[in-house]
Amino acid sequence: MKQVDNPIRVASARSGLSTHAIRVWERRYGAVKPKRTGTNRRLYSDVEIERLTLLRLATASGHSIGNIATLPLAKLKSLVSEAEPEGRRARPGSPAQSFHDACLQAVKALDDRQLGEQLQRALVALGQQGLLRQLVAPLAQRTGELWRAGVITAAHEHFLTAALKVFLGNVAGQFASSPIAPAIVIATPAGQLHELGAVIINAAAAQLGWRTTYLGASLPAAEIAGAAIQSKAVAVALSIVYPEDDPHLPHELISLKHFLPAEVKILSGGRAAAAYSEILTRIEAIQPTDLDAFSLQLDALRKAASGREVGVNTPFLSRTI
Structure with a gap:
């Protein structure tokens, strides 16, 4: 299999480290040794990104980067498996x-x-x-x-x-929502196969009294929009977890915005959402950072659906799944 080399932006999104931290750990501790392009841009292999991820998890558990930066991959995996981040x-x-x-x-x-x-x-x-x-x-x-x-x-x-x-x-089935409660459609877009974040969102929305329509993983934009229109949804919630560099996802997001009625809001989050922040901003997606922010946004949308003013767009689950 051909080795894929990734720019530092992708390495940052996938490892959870800032680009600054990656550069410092490379320069000061020799944690990774990326290739360089003719213009001196860093390129990281998948193995090096895995290493950076392990180093982040291990340091979050209390280990000093200076002590573990050059440990073998197997040892880093062992450290992470045994520890829980503080x-x-x-x-x-x-x-x-x-x-x-x-x-x-x-x-x-x-x-x-x-x-x-x-x-x-x-x-x-x-x-x-x-x-x-x-x-x-x-x-x-x-x-x-x-x-x-x-x-x-x-x-x-x-x-x-x-x-x-x-x-x-x-658990969600225990909440019998009112027929006049606002509706929300929940899914992951095409190519996004990890649906655990969407499952959690569905439960959270149901607990808040919303009528939820859960579609599951990897749905084309037209299918998501069709479900939203049929259910008269106020909002569509998307979980974006992996991968962070899908070249087809921006088109899917733009298509979804095009297919949806103008009044239907898009909420989007997940571990990989930050990698698509530019396109999410372009389609005016609300981007909560965690469950609490997601709940606040649902409350604001509910008030808007009742004719009251919507709250500010706070920056969902950016690192939850």
Whole structure:
């Protein structure tokens, strides 16, 4: 297979590191050794981007970059697999933290019974909003990071997605929305196969009383727009997670904007959304950064649908899945 070399912009989007951090870690610690073009532009291989991702996760867990910058890839994977980033831990000993650890172990073991039991217990202990914000969103983000770093396989991530799709679907089904409640269509655009972020969004919107139409992964723009028109949706929510450099996605987004009625708003987020920020801004997509911001935007859109003023466009899930 031909080796693909990526510019620093793509390396930044995929690794979660700023371009400044990548340059510093390269120059000061020898963390990676990118190729150079004739014009001295850096080019990073997929292996080097994987290495940068692992280094970011390991430093977030408390390791010094100076001590780990030149470690072999296998050792970095081991460090990341054993550690949980400080910034994502719940309070030590808290229910959310214990559920997170237990669920992650169940995912690694592909143990659907244990995962289901932990999710059910978490729902009782944390409540519906707490389940999404304190457990499901951080768990999805952590699992995605471990997959991207090569610590777990795509099978593990798909296992979690399948389990949460059923579990959160059942939770969302408990919310009987009013026939006059605002409607939202939720999907991932064509080429975006990772749907866990969309699953979480669907549950969050249902909990807020919206009529949700969940379409799943990798839908063409015309199909998404058709569903929005048929359901008389106020908004369309898109989860954009991977890849960060799909040359076809900008066209899909522009087409979606063209097909939708002018009054239908587009919300878009996910790990890879930042890589498409220019085109998302061009189509006037609302870009919340997390679940809380997403909820605020839904509240604003609901008020607008009722004839009240829409709130400001705050910058959704930019790094959740």
